[in-house]
Amino acid sequence: xxxxxxxxxxxxxxxxxxxxxxxxxxxxxxxxxxxxxxxxxxxxxxxxxxxxxxxxxxxxxxxxxxxxxxxxxxxxxxxxxxxxxxxxxxxxxxxxxxxxxxxxxxxxxxxxxxxxxxxxxxxxxxxxxxxxxxxxxxxxxxxxxxxxxxxxxxxxxxxxxxxxxxxxxxxxxxxxxxxxxxxxxxxxxxxxxxxxxxxxxxxxxxxxxxxxxxxxxxxxxxxxxxxxxxxxxxxxxxxxxxxxxxxxxxxxxxxxxxxxxxxxxxxxxxxxxxxxxxxxxxxxxxxxxxxxxxxxxxxxxxxxxxxxxxxxxxxxxxxxxxxxxxxxxxxxxxxxxxxxxxxxxxxxxxxxxxxxxxxxxxxxxxxxxxxxxxxxxxxxxxxxxxxxxxxxxxxxxxxxxxxxxxxxxxxxxxxxxxxxxxxxxxxxxxxxxxxxxxxxx
Numbered sequence: 001x002x003x004x005x006x007x008x009x010x011x012x013x014x015x016x017x018x019x020x021x022x023x024x025x026x027x028x029x030x031x032x033x034x035x036x037x038x039x040x041x042x043x044x045x046x047x048x049x050x051x052x053x054x055x056x057x058x059x060x061x062x063x064x065x066x067x068x069x070x071x072x073x074x075x076x077x078x079x080x081x082x083x084x085x086x087x088x089x090x091x092x093x094x095x096x097x098x099x100x101x102x103x104x105x106x107x108x109x110x111x112x113x114x115x116x117x118x119x120x121x122x123x124x125x126x127x128x129x130x131x132x133x134x135x136x137x138x139x140x141x142x143x144x145x146x147x148x149x150x151x152x153x154x155x156x157x158x159x160x161x162x163x164x165x166x167x168x169x170x171x172x173x174x175x176x177x178x179x180x181x182x183x184x185x186x187x188x189x190x191x192x193x194x195x196x197x198x199x200x201x202x203x204x205x206x207x208x209x210x211x212x213x214x215x216x217x218x219x220x221x222x223x224x225x226x227x228x229x230x231x232x233x234x235x236x237x238x239x240x241x242x243x244x245x246x247x248x249x250x251x252x253x254x255x256x257x258x259x260x261x262x263x264x265x266x267x268x269x270x271x272x273x274x275x276x277x278x279x280x281x282x283x284x285x286x287x288x289x290x291x292x293x294x295x296x297x298x299x300x301x302x303x304x305x306x307x308x309x310x311x312x313x314x315x316x317x318x319x320x321x322x323x324x325x326x327x328x329x330x331x332x333x334x335x336x337x338x339x340x341x342x343x344x345x346x347x348x349x350x351x352x353x354x355x356x357x358x359x360x361x362x363x364x365x366x367x368x369x370x371x372x373x374x375x376x377x378x379x380x381x382x383x384x385x386x387x388x389x390x391x392x393x394x395x396x397x398x399x400x401x402x403x404x405x406x407x408x409x410x411x412x413x414x415x416x417x418x419x420x421x422x423x424x425x426x427x428x429x430x431x432x433x434x435x436x437x438x439x440x441x
Contacts, residue, residue, distance in 0.1 A: 023087075023158075023178040025049055025065045027404065028388070029308075031178075032063060034086035040074035047079050053174060055402075059102050059136040062389075062402045064176040069163035071170050076112070078161040083118055092123065092152035096180040097143040104136050104174040105163070111173075112161030113141045121151045127164055136176075194238035195270035195311045195348035204357035206264060208251070208333070209350040211239055217257045223250030223332075227341075238348065246276065246343030248336035251350075258290055261327040264352035267316045271306065272346040276337040278303045279345065281314070283321050284332035298325040301334075305391060305399050307427050318352075320421075320438055370424060374440040377415040381426055383408045391425040392417075417441055 023031040027049075038046045048066040052059065069077050081087050090096075092115070103111055114125035123146050128139045146152055162173035198205075198212060207213035209221075222230040227247035233240055243249050253259050271279060280303045287296025300321035306312045318327060333350070337343055369382045381387060387405045390412060394400060400422075403412060406429070424437045 022180075024061060024063075025176060026061065026063050031065065031086070035082045036079045037082065038067075038079045039077065041068075041077035042070040042073050044068055044070050044073065044077075050174075052176070053104060054135065055399075057136050058138060059104075059176055060399045060402075061176060062404060064104070064174045067160070067162045067173045067175065069167060069171045069173060071167045073167070075164055075166050076161055077163070078112065078159060080116075080159040081157050083116070084156045087156065087158050089154060089156045092143050092147055092155060094144070094147065097147060098181045099141045099143070100138050100177075100179045100181075101141065102136050102138050102176045102178075103130050103162070104134070104176075105130050105171065106133055107163070107171050108133060109163050109165040109171075110161075111139055112159075112164045114159050115143075115151075115155040116157040116159060117151055117154050118156050122159075123149070123151045123155065125159075125161065127161075138177075189274035189309060189344075190242075191235055191240075191272045191309075191311065191346055194235045194240065195272070195346075196313055198268060198349050198351065200268075200351075200353045201357060204354045205351050206259060206261065206353075207351040208253075209239070209241065210348070213351065216259065217253070219252045219254050219257055221249075221251050223252050226250045235346075241347040242344070243335065243347065244344045245341060246335075246337065246345060247340050248334055251333040251335070252331060254286075254331055258286065259330040259352075261318070261330045261352050263354055264327070265318060265355040266353050267314070267318060268349055268351050268353060269314045269316075269347070270311050270349040271314070272309070272311050273306055273337075273344060274309050275339065276343040276345050277305055277308070279306050279312075279337040280304070280335070281316070282332075282334040282336070283318075283324060283327070283330065284334065285324055285326050286329050286331040287326065288329065290329050290331075292331075296325070298323060299332075300324045304423065305393055305425075307389060307391065307425065310427060312425070313349075315437075317355075317438055368426060370426065370437045370439070373437075375414060376441065377413065379412040379414050379424070379439075381410050381412070383426070383428060385428040387426060388429040389425075389427040391427075393423040393425075394420065414441065 025031040032049045036046045038044055049063050050066045052061055052064050067079055108130055110127035110129045112125045112127045115123040126141045128141055130137050163171045202213060205213050207215050208218050209215055226249045228243045228249040229245045231242040233242055280301055282299055282301035284299040286292055287294055300323035371380050386408050387410055390403045392400045419441050422439050424439055
């Protein structure tokens with residue numbers, strides 16, 4: 001579930017830092033539902049939230065912002081948020097003054113950005129020209145030189161000039177993913193509720209970390225070679241782990257705690273992140289001698305594209321870790337992803353289960369069906385709750401499509417997909433459930 005992050009910092013007795021970001025224009029994110037006003041642009045409507053014209057390269061998001069700069073409009077035609085709404089109230093500081101904006105345009109021309117205070121006083125616009133046409137490009141607007149100005153205090157409005165130039169034609173401009181340096185809110189965001197509760201029979205489970213089960217011994221959740229910070233916390237009474245400053249985190253069951261997982265069929269893991277994409281899971285087995293680099297080690301890693309700010313539930317067949325020679329001496333679970341060094345992820349319900357002993361779990365029998373498997377021209381999904389999104393990736397974790405819905409039964413045309421293995425992620429509108437299936441076509 002996405003929510004408006006309000007991070008209050010005592011910058012003064014009246015000024016609050018509360019900028020919302022990244023502005024991604026997704027229906028459940030920031031920007032799409034804000035009130036935007038168009039200025040100096042003839043009779044053009046404000047702005048539109050539309051499908052990504054080219055979901056490729058650096059931007060594969062579903063929804064973007066579209067602005068049409070009219071030929072009879074002013075060179076400085078643009079659009080702006082309503083004072084005090086959406087963007088909140090914040091100060092420009094050294095931590096958030098470099099704003100990154102993705103643009104997709106058919107012409108090369110300056111893109112302008114500025115901020116304003118409630119009185120209308122402006123930070124002054126910064127112009128940065130795109131250098132590419134008909135493909136996504138990320139521009140950086142550096143407001144370092146205005147940090148000492150009074151207009152950098154108490155900002156409550158953001159203003160864009162997508163095509164700051166004289167025009168001989170109507171020019172369509174797309175904007176997306178506006179980020180405020182590392183202070184986009186994502187590193188401070190947190191789940192509003194705990195992860196979904198697993199409902200597998202205890203006899204079918206080997207649990208490393210999950211409140212409903214008796215957990216086996218784990219040597220460490222932050223191996224000395226990890227590049228991440230670990231915090232143990234509770235969310236509504238449910239034990240949860242938070243990794244921040246994330247590059248990779250090692251979870252080890254070494255020595256006498258090595259696990260024999262040869263009877264297990266699946267890895268279950270719940271994770272929540274606001275800024276990591278992709279999220280990677282690696283399993284490592286030290287082989288019969290139980291020693292690192294003993295000559296019979298094997299490891300395998302899978303990559304996943306999360307839906308931000310909702311609990312993502314992975315139920316991964318262990319057979320998909322194709323480079324593992326064995327799981328009878330399981331020794332390490334390694335979590336990683338991007339952005340390197342600033343990623344934050346919450347973890348719960350790290351366990352292995354035997355699918356042969358559980359066929360009536362909450363996820364598979366009561367709440368959701370994903371069929372057929374193998375599938376061919378159409379994939380069917382039924383859920384007791386309304387489906388909000390379906391994400392399909394190939395087995396390498398490469399994004400293929402994201403579809404949005406508001407119904408509990410959907411059919412997805414898949415005739416264009418080549419034969420192979422696919423990761424299908426299904427999200428429901430309450431944000432509390434994600435079903436992940438690895439299916440064959």
